[in-house]
Structure formats: structure tokens, C-alpha cells
Amino acid sequence: MTITVSELHNRLSAAQEYLGSQLIGQQSLISRLLVAVIADGHILIEGAPGLAKTRAVNQFAKILDADFARVQSTPDLLPADITGTNIFQQNRGDFEFTPGPLFNNIVLVDEINRAPPKVQSALLEAMAEQQITTAGITRVLQSPFMVIATQNSLENEGTYPLPEAQLDRFMFYLNLDLPDAETEKQILSLVLEENRIKRNSHQSPESNESKFTATPLKPAVITAAELDAIKRQASNVHIAPAILTYITRIVCATRESDYKEITQHIRYAASPRGSIAIAEAAKAYALMNERDHVLPDDVQELAADALGGRIGLSYRAQAEGLSGRDIVNSLLQVVPVV
Numbered sequence: 001m002t003i004t005v006s007e008l009h010n011r012l013s014a015a016q017e018y019l020g021s022q023l024i025g026q027q028s029l030i031s032r033l034l035v036a037v038i039a040d041g042h043i044l045i046e047g048a049p050g051l052a053k054t055r056a057v058n059q060f061a062k063i064l065d066a067d068f069a070r071v072q073s074t075p076d077l078l079p080a081d082i083t084g085t086n087i088f089q090q091n092r093g094d095f096e097f098t099p100g101p102l103f104n105n106i107v108l109v110d111e112i113n114r115a116p117p118k119v120q121s122a123l124l125e126a127m128a129e130q131q132i133t134t135a136g137i138t139r140v141l142q143s144p145f146m147v148i149a150t151q152n153s154l155e156n157e158g159t160y161p162l163p164e165a166q167l168d169r170f171m172f173y174l175n176l177d178l179p180d181a182e183t184e185k186q187i188l189s190l191v192l193e194e195n196r197i198k199r200n201s202h203q204s205p206e207s208n209e210s211k212f213t214a215t216p217l218k219p220a221v222i223t224a225a226e227l228d229a230i231k232r233q234a235s236n237v238h239i240a241p242a243i244l245t246y247i248t249r250i251v252c253a254t255r256e257s258d259y260k261e262i263t264q265h266i267r268y269a270a271s272p273r274g275s276i277a278i279a280e281a282a283k284a285y286a287l288m289n290e291r292d293h294v295l296p297d298d299v300q301e302l303a304a305d306a307l308g309g310r311i312g313l314s315y316r317a318q319a320e321g322l323s324g325r326d327i328v329n330s331l332l333q334v335v336p337v338v
Contacts (some may be wrong), residue, residue, distance in 0.1 A: 005197035006161050008230055009290050011222055015063045020283075022059045023052060025183035031288070032172050032305060033060045034213045037106075037227070038234050038284035041171025041277065042127050042147040044112070044162075044309060048154065049175045052187075053150040057108040066105030066144065066224040075160075079122035083132045102126050112149035113159040120166055123147065127169045127218045144227060164268065164312065171277045172302075175325065230287070237283040238293040246296055246337055248306070250303055253331045254311050261265025262330045265317035270310040277306045304328040315316060 012034060019030045029045070033056070036043050045053050053071075061068035068287055084100035101107060102123070109115070110121065126132055149170070151162075169174070179187065185248045186334055221232070255269035263269075282298040289298075308324035317327070 008233060010334040011226060012230075012288055015222060017060055018063060019054075019056075021054050021213050022190075025179050025185045026052065026056060026176070028177065029056055031285070032174060034286045034288060035170050035281050035302070036165060037144060037146055038122055038230055038287070039171065039280040040146075040231070042169060043149070043172045043174060044170040045148065045150045045165070045174045045176065046127070047150075047176030048178065049152060051178070053176065054108065054110055057106070057150075059074060060148075061106045061108075061260075063104060063222055064144075064227065065221055067142075068106045068108070069101035069104040071101050071107060071120070073111045073113070073258050075116060076115060077115050079118050079226040080134070082119060083122050083126075083134050083219075085231060086135055097137075097139075101131060101317075103139075103141060105142060105146065107145075109149040111151055112223070116160055117163075120160065120162065124166050124169060126167075144224075162288065167309050168271055168273050170309060171281060172305040173324070174305055178209045179231050180199075181234070199286065207317065211265075234284045234287045237286050237291070239279060239283060240293070241294065242281070242338060243294050243299065246335075247275050247278050247282075249333060249335050250278070250299070251307065253335050254307065254327075259331060259334055261335070262327060265320075265322055265327055267312040267314045270307050274307050275312045278303055281306060302334055303332060 001119070015034065016030055019033075020027065022031060032043060034262050035041075037076055047053055057070075058068075071077075080100065081099045082102050083100050084103065086095040087098050088094070112120070112123075117121070122132070126141060126143075126145070127147050130143070132139050132141065149300070151159075157327045226264050251270050251272070251274045254263065257263065278299060279294075281302045282294045285298045285302060304325045307328045310326045311327060313322060313324060313327070
């Protein structure tokens with residue numbers, strides 16, 4: 001199907017409007033979710049409890065014509081619980097494969113750092129290769145396939161830190177902050193209204209109060225065909241050699257000694273996947289802003305989210321309270337654009 005840039009912008013604007021009405025004060029998160037699904041990326045969201053991480057993914061799934069599944073990570077989770085397993089069918093006398101939640105388009109992995117290493121390894125294959133191997137048989141996952149994982153930054157007991165190889169598979173590493181007073185007031189009003197509508201919906205049709213129930217904003221669904229068209233449009237967005245050079249400079253700056261005052265805080269640097277993530281995300285971001293070319297501003301907007309989780313910090317940096325995002329933002333201030 002063909003879709004013009006103007007039509008595409010209208011679809012994405014409607015989707016952003018719906019998400020904005022459901023996720024107060026989370027415009028950056030909304031943007032990254034849409035960029036990642038266009039660029040075939042995965043997202044890791046970290047933050048304190050109660051910041052609507054799970055709600056964000058649930059609402060995001062509503063705007064896509066896609067299958068959705070949620071996995072609640074626990075220390076006793078097994079790889080077969082997410083990949084699927086062969087179950088003996090007594091009436092036929094043989095085994096039949098029952099697919100797990102990873103055989104969906106959008107997969108929310110809640111509190112991923114509570115999943116044991118074997119489960120994380122199984123998830124890594126799905127994220128990296130878009131396939132799952134069980135009992136020696138490899139099965140290709142349907143497209144689109146996107147993992148959105150969350151983890152709690154406040155609790156360390158009973159958790160298994162994600163290995164560097166898996167962190168490198170996420171396109172974006174996002175850290176949600178606590179809202180300010182005005183934003184929290186809007187969140188409170190939204191949730192109270194939702195609860196009122198939910199309770200009123202259970203009343204009998206004859207109830208006088210039920211007729212005053214407000215109609216919530218309906219999600220603007222992007223169909224699978226439209227999403228494919230959007231992805232093709234994004235792949236055709238022009239990224240100039242000078243922009244590629246700029247991206248390379250930023251990523252390589254995490255490995256070089258030219259910026260020793262900053263890089264002394266880095267224990268291990270970003271891999272080439274960091275460059276690829278920034279470039280692919282910048283093309284999708286440019287398309288969302290009705291442009292057919294990438295600007296340096298697009299790279300600067302996305303670099304911290306794309307590289308923040310890909311660099312390891314020294315113990316001194318962690319003791320000083322620095323984050324990967326802080327390091328990348330410092331590099332963006334000194335790495336020349338041209």
C-alpha cells in the first residue's frame with residue numbers, strides 16, 4: 001500500500017494524541033516507542049514503581065493492529081514459559097508444540113531483571129535473531145516483533161542484572177523520572193476519572209448516573225499494512241555521509257582518549273550496534289517530523305537514549321551518581337558536528 005508523508009503524519013499524530021491523553025507528561029517515552037517500532041528496535045524502561053511503565057506498553061499496544069502478550073518475570077521463570085514447549089497430546093499419542101508469549105508482535109517483559117539468566121538467554125535469541133529454537137527446531141517469529149522490558153531501579157534483592165550482550169540488543173534505554181506537582185495532579189485527575197467510568201459502566205442501564213459517563217478517547221489504530229508502509233518510508237529517509245560521520249564520532253568518542261576527562265568514567269565503550277541504533281532511529285524520527293532527511297538535531301535528540309545503556313560505568317562514576325546518559329550528554333557537548 002502507498003501512503004504519503006502527509007497521510008503518515010496524520011496517522012502518527014493521531015496515535016501520539018491518544019497516547020498523550022493516556023500517558024501524562026511522557027512525551028519523550030511516546031516518541032521513543034513509535035520510533036522503535038518503526039525502526040524494528042526494542043526498548044528497556046527503568047524507573048521507580050508507579051511511573052506507568054506497564055500502562056505505557058498496554059496503551060501503546062492498543063494503537064497497533066498487532067498481537068500483544070505480557071510476561072511477569074519471577075526468579076522461578078523457565079525458558080519454556082516464554083518460548084513455548086512440546087506438550088503430549090494423549091488423544092493422538094504424539095507431541096504438539098504450544099507457542100509461548102514470545103510468539104506475539106508486542107511483548108512486554110515486566111521486571112526483566114527478576115528473570116533468571118537462562119530465561120534472559122532465551123529472550124536474547126528472540127531479540128537478536130527474531131527466531132526461537134526449541135527441541136532442535138528453529139521457528140521464525142512474526143513481524144513486527146518488539147520487546148519492551150521494564151525493570152525496577154530501586155530493588156536489587158532477588159534480581160539478575162542484565163548481561164552486556166543483552167543490554168546491547170535494546171535500541172533505547174529509558175529512565176523515567178518522578179513527575180512534578182502539576183503533572184502529578186493531571187495524572188491523579190485522569191486515574192480518578194477512569195475509575196469513575198469503570199465503576200459506572202457496571203451499573204444497570206436504567207441508572208440515571210450511567211447516562212453521564214464520558215466517552216473516552218478511542219485509540220487511533222495503525223494497521224499492519226500501514227506499519228509496513230511506514231517502515232518502508234523510513235528506510236528511504238536520506239542520511240547524508242556527514243551525518244554518518246557525526247554518528248561515528250559520537251560512538252567512537254566512548255572508546256577514545258581524546259576526551260579523557262569524560263571517558264575516564266567509562267569501563268566499557270559502546271559497540272557498533274550503537275551506531276546502527278542511532279542511524280536507524282534517526283531516520284524514523286525524521287519521518288515522524290515530516291522530513292525525508294536526517295538532521296544533526298535528530299542524532300543529538302536520540303543519542304543519549306541509544307547509548308546510555310550500552311556503556312559501562314566505572315565504579316568511581318557509579319559512586320559519584322553518574323549515569324550512562326550523563327556521559328553521553330557530556331560527549332555531545334564536545335564532539336564536533338562537522
